[in-house]
Amino acid sequence: VxxxxxxxxxxxxxxxxxxxxxxxxxxxxxxxxxxxxxxWDVAGRSARAAEDAAAILPKLERAYLFIEPQMRRxxxxxxxSTKLEMAPRSVGVFYALIxxxxxxxxxxxxxxHLDYRVEEPDNSNHVPxxxxxxxxxxxxxxxxTPAPVGMARALRVDEAKRLENGVGFLWFxxxxxxxxxxxxxxxxxxxxxxGGKTKLFVAWG
Numbered sequence: 662v663x664x665x666x667x668x669x670x671x672x673x674x675x676x677x678x679x680x681x682x683x684x685x686x687x688x689x690x691x692x693x694x695x696x697x698x699x700x701w702d703v704a705g706r707s708a709r710a711a712e713d714a715a716a717i718l719p720k721l722e723r724a725y726l727f728i729e730p731q732m733r734r735x736x737x738x739x740x741x742s743t744k745l746e747m748a749p750r751s752v753g754v755f756y757a758l759i760x761x762x763x764x765x766x767x768x769x770x771x772x773x774h775l776d777y778r779v780e781e782p783d784n785s786n787h788v789p790x791x792x793x794x795x796x797x798x799x800x801x802x803x804x805x806t807p808a809p810v811g812m813a814r815a816l817r818v819d820e821a822k823r824l825e826n827g828v829g830f831l832w833f834x835x836x837x838x839x840x841x842x843x844x845x846x847x848x849x850x851x852x853x854x855x856g857g858k859t860k861l862f863v864a865w866g
Contacts, residue, residue: 723841724766726799728851730756730833730862753811754833754855754862758797759804764842768797772835773810777820781865784834784850827857832865 732754754775760766770789776782791808799805810833823829833853840846853862 722763723843723845724760724762724764724799724801724839724847726766726768726837726839726847726849727759727761728756728837728849728853729759729804730754730853732831732855732860732862752816752831753809754831755806755809756833757804757806758799758837760799760801762841763801765801766799767840768799768805769838769840769846771807771837773807773833774835775810775812775831775833777812777816777824777829778832779823779829781852781854782832782834784836784852787836787838787848789838790835824856825858830854830856833862 752775756773758766758768770787772784772788772790774782774790797805812831820829824831831854833855834851836848836850838846838848852865854865855862
């Protein structure tokens with residue numbers, strides 16, 4: 662009798678049971694699909710994060726060269742005398758290339774000038790002023806001191822007075838082409854201005 666009632670129940674509600682089963686299957690399928698979508702989304706974001714990190718890493722780890730100048734014979738600016746009318750290169754600048762990056766830098770070529778001007782010079786182009794006979798490799802945290810750079814002419818007395826008064830300036834400018842350990846090339850362009858009461862080089866753009 663019990664089995665007859667069970668059979669009768671299923672016969673009467675078979676359509677409803679089938680519909681409910683279909684809904685349950687559909688719900689499960691949808692839940693599974695959503696879970697899979699979330700997993701793919703997480704995996705995609707993780708992959709993009711890994712790619713971004715891989716792209717940023719060379720920038721963080723590569724070499725970064727900076728210029729540090731120091732005036733040579735700056736005592737000539739302390740007095741106005743005929744000693745200022747000396748041979749070309751009587752006024753010059755020492756400078757160092759300092760690697761503040763985390764990997765070595767290989768210096769390819771250097772353009773460096775020292776000149777008296779009122780307006781700032783253009784250093785957008787790179788025209789080497791000297792050849793490097795050997796590879797100059799500057800390790801991370803270390804520096805190299807190339808040969809000093811002098812003016813191509815004598816500094817006049819009136820120009821020295823303008824330097825003292827901050828009207829004219831000595832400009833040390835140029836650029837350095839170097840490679841990092843991956844072979845990628847980079848430029849460091851520099852413009853330093855000397856003049857006025859401070860008697861110090863000041864970075865200028």
